[in-house]
Amino acid sequence: MFSKLLFSFCGLSLIYSAKAQNISYARFVIDTLCSPYMAGRGGPDEGEKKAAHYIASEFKKLELNPLGDNYLQPFIYPLNIFNGKISMYADDKLLEPGVDFLINPSSASIKGTFDLVWYNKNNVPNKKTLYKLAKKNFFTNKLIVLDLFKAEENKKDFDFLLENPMGASGIILLKQNKLTWGKSTSCKTFASIDMKAEVLPLHTKKITLDIENTFLEKFESRNIVGYLKGAEVPDSFLVFTAHYDHLGKMGHSVYFPGANDNASGVAMLLNLAEYFSKTPHRYSTVFIAFGGEEAGLLGSAAFVQQPLIPLNKIKFLINFDITGTGDEGVTVVNATLHEKEFLKMQEINSLNKYLKQVKKRGPAANSDHYFFAKNGVPCFYIYTMGGLSAYHDIYDRPETLPLTKFEDYFRLIRDFCLSF
Ligand SMILES: [Zn+2]
Numbered sequence: 001m002f003s004k005l006l007f008s009f010c011g012l013s014l015i016y017s018a019k020a021q022n023i024s025y026a027r028f029v030i031d032t033l034c035s036p037y038m039a040g041r042g043g044p045d046e047g048e049k050k051a052a053h054y055i056a057s058e059f060k061k062l063e064l065n066p067l068g069d070n071y072l073q074p075f076i077y078p079l080n081i082f083n084g085k086i087s088m089y090a091d092d093k094l095l096e097p098g099v100d101f102l103i104n105p106s107s108a109s110i111k112g113t114f115d116l117v118w119y120n121k122n123n124v125p126n127k128k129t130l131y132k133l134a135k136k137n138f139f140t141n142k143l144i145v146l147d148l149f150k151a152e153e154n155k156k157d158f159d160f161l162l163e164n165p166m167g168a169s170g171i172i173l174l175k176q177n178k179l180t181w182g183k184s185t186s187c188k189t190f191a192s193i194d195m196k197a198e199v200l201p202l203h204t205k206k207i208t209l210d211i212e213n214t215f216l217e218k219f220e221s222r223n224i225v226g227y228l229k230g231a232e233v234p235d236s237f238l239v240f241t242a243h244y245d246h247l248g249k250m251g252h253s254v255y256f257p258g259a260n261d262n263a264s265g266v267a268m269l270l271n272l273a274e275y276f277s278k279t280p281h282r283y284s285t286v287f288i289a290f291g292g293e294e295a296g297l298l299g300s301a302a303f304v305q306q307p308l309i310p311l312n313k314i315k316f317l318i319n320f321d322i323t324g325t326g327d328e329g330v331t332v333v334n335a336t337l338h339e340k341e342f343l344k345m346q347e348i349n350s351l352n353k354y355l356k357q358v359k360k361r362g363p364a365a366n367s368d369h370y371f372f373a374k375n376g377v378p379c380f381y382i383y384t385m386g387g388l389s390a391y392h393d394i395y396d397r398p399e400t401l402p403l404t405k406f407e408d409y410f411r412l413i414r415d416f417c418l419s420f
Pocket of ligand 1: 261294392
């Protein structure tokens, strides 16, 4: 990037210096949100709260106005967290949490050494036999290892096993592909673990576990909301949203940085706030960082239930969730609902050659735009494509987040907003 800067002539160097500023601010925001101090922006170590206060402090620096007494819109939700011990041995081999296995987000605590019952798609007894065995306490103090990945095609036939009607102490689900974590608002009555198939050899006899969960009935979260007054029509709004929460920690040592998901989206949100703070739009611009997204779009649901601006005054809303690559362009969810706006965005993109493609997608309930769309707010959810396979795992880290097309993506959004 710098070598380009040196050789560019005067006119272009202005553009490049603006570019450098965008990307360095984005990097700084992402590094901060992904730092161990933020603890994966989830339940343990007040990670979600720390991230919220950091974003509020950035809003203040950018001189955004609050919509209430302050930037925070609190809400509560139930959350199952793992803020204690996590250890696991297969026979005598110590397994690495986050790498070899993930605790199912809704797992209960478990401690002890357990014999294993191995089931694959060829030897799972029928339900009647399973219940008979359960009645005879066959599964008491045992873990059931489900080696079902080869049964992907008729996975549904085996889904009931995951709910452990056999009453075993726990279920270990072997996975052939990458391990993917999440958040849960409920807690099972038994332990549940996802494990990479290759780390548990067939001859393994016993597993020793020590896992601690805490179920929080009223976990406190908050959205961060700020706005900049419009230059011509201040009672109409362009709204930008990005969730700042992520998956938090699993035990003391494993945390999920969530660089692409969604520190990158918050970086885009703050870059847009910075831009519109210097160059006010004719409409008021509103910036919302949501909590609770990973637990089921809970922050955006809370906002739509108690909107701080009239929803029918929103001219357009853009939600950013996964903004860190762009090698293959971007996908626009709700493009089919708002054809005119989508074509405008495509036109801006091809005129300026910002991104490889701006791809159309229909409605989907996969991020914080969803409840706005359901309530009649015109909106897009846009995400970048290509470049990374890390997703909801410990590998979604700032040092490997390329931000390949971040600046051109920013310009596309900026130009699109100026068309309103
Ligand atoms: Zn996510």
